Amino acid sequence: MASSLRAGRRLCRALGPGGELEAAGLAPPLRARLEAALATEGAAGAADPRPLVPFRLLRELHEHLREQGSPLFLHELLEGSEIYLPEVVKPPRNPELVARLERIKVQLANEEYKRITRNVSGQAPRRDGTLADFGRQVRSVKAVVIAIFNFIITVAAAFTCTYLGSQFIFSEMAARVLAAVIVASMVGLAELYIMVRAMEGELGEF
Structure with a gap:
């Protein structure tokens, strides 16, 4: 489930010196957390190095802008940003369950093969229908x-x-x-x- 986004240049530029957020009068704790989030790189091993900003910080920023009556809108700051979807790590499968499924697949395949070749093979009809035919x-x-x-x-x-x-x-x-x-x-x-x-x-x- 997504819980953060990759910050675009607009958001980084707005938080920098002389940026639009400097004039909005951000509270020091909120500004510090935003700067810390923007100072970090993306997830380890990711192809996109853009920093990740949690949604909760963006909510606080949105509430602050609304309380201050700032003409700056959050969607304008998020221009060029993208929602970060972490890669889902699949849990390892139980080896016993995998082995059991393989045995079931083999058993079903054998039964299907016997059903298909029942009228082709000469042994099955002789074994099953000797007395009835006689x-x-x-x-x-x-x-x-x-x-x-x-x-x-x-x-x-x-x-x-x-x-x-x-x-x-x-x-x-x-x-x-x-x-x-x-x-x-x-x-x-x-x-x-x-x-x-x-x-x-x-x-x-x-």
Whole structure:
């Protein structure tokens, strides 16, 4: 936080011999403190050697000029002056805290890397999804086998029923066999259509 300013030439000249502040009748203690402040150089190691004047001295000077009714204004004296902002010294960081933050950064980076490469690496899917993938494959194969078995049983049953039932209509075996083949073919085509639609629906879910 700023608590002083770098005095400009105007303020130094006004406080010197024959300056404007000499005619203002400054109190000796106030004048002595102002001269002492202007006699010192800037902060050690600073690039600007201009002296630093505390704000409290400037307040006292302002009050004195106002009490004396002086036509001289403080802002005129501060022409060319600049507020001095001391460099903020950062406290040293705790080494334990720095080490802990570094470990957390490394851990987060590793987790992010694993998340990104989870679908690229071949080990993670085999380790995590072996049983689930195998179960889905078994269920899929089982469903296909059952569908084929049902198709064969349905076609065979349609053929048998038509062959046995057609004996009341046809007396010749060739006609009965032909009728059974036609009915079994129609039932087989209907079952095949339903099975294909069901398999398309299952493939669409993957």
